[in-house]
Amino acid sequence: MFITFEGIDLSGKSTQAKLLYQHLKKSGKKAILVREPGGTQISEKIRDILLDKKHSKMFSLTEFLLFSASRQQLTEEVIKPHLKKGYFVICDRYYDSSTAYQGYGGQVDMKTILTVNKIATNGLKPDITFFIDIDMKESAARRKSMGKTKDRMEQKKIKYFNQVIGGYRSLSKQYCWRVKLIDGKKNIDEIQNDILNILKKKSKHV
């Protein structure tokens, strides 16, 4: 089963991806946890280029193609081989991030986004995607309490992020059978329960 987590920064993706991974491992399941952009040696180098604050001149399309290149390597090198071996693959971001960020946020033509998303993954779709929904106010409050500085992607304007959030919400309607909207303002345990309940309905192995 291929499970992905989506949402803006600090929405709780990594927290929930890790909790799910630990839950599966504890119950004796084969599982791996990977992140995007990154997850392979090549993809982590592309990640460094993408997040480097010095690269303020990067065009949305350049950004999109770099994310896609990183994704292609991760999909072929790690995700597909593990799915073939019967693993639960949990991925912290996948192609819905490109649709939301470079498409809805960066205004790259949506037809281009959907076509390249398919090419970069050879058509591999997540079985289920959890979109953890918080607004920019909540994200900013969490950033402040963590004292976390911003990388290049996080330095974009508030209007951009509101478009990203709107994009994610729209994806959860367009692909409602796959993209599940989770209220990110609930507490960590409640969210984990919601996620496990949805997964249990989909697979008796969870």
Ligand SMILES: Nc1ncnc2c1ncn2[C@@H]1O[C@H](COP(=O)(O)OP(=O)(O)O)[C@@H](O)[C@H]1O
């Ligand atoms: N449901 C939640 N409510 C409050 N704080 C949360 C919640 N989930 C995660 N956090 C906190 O928010 C911060 C960002 O979480 P993280 O999982 O790293 O987000 P992301 O991977 O989406 O950027 C962390 O300090 C984490 O402990």
Ligand SMILES: [Mg+2]
């Ligand atoms: Mg994270």
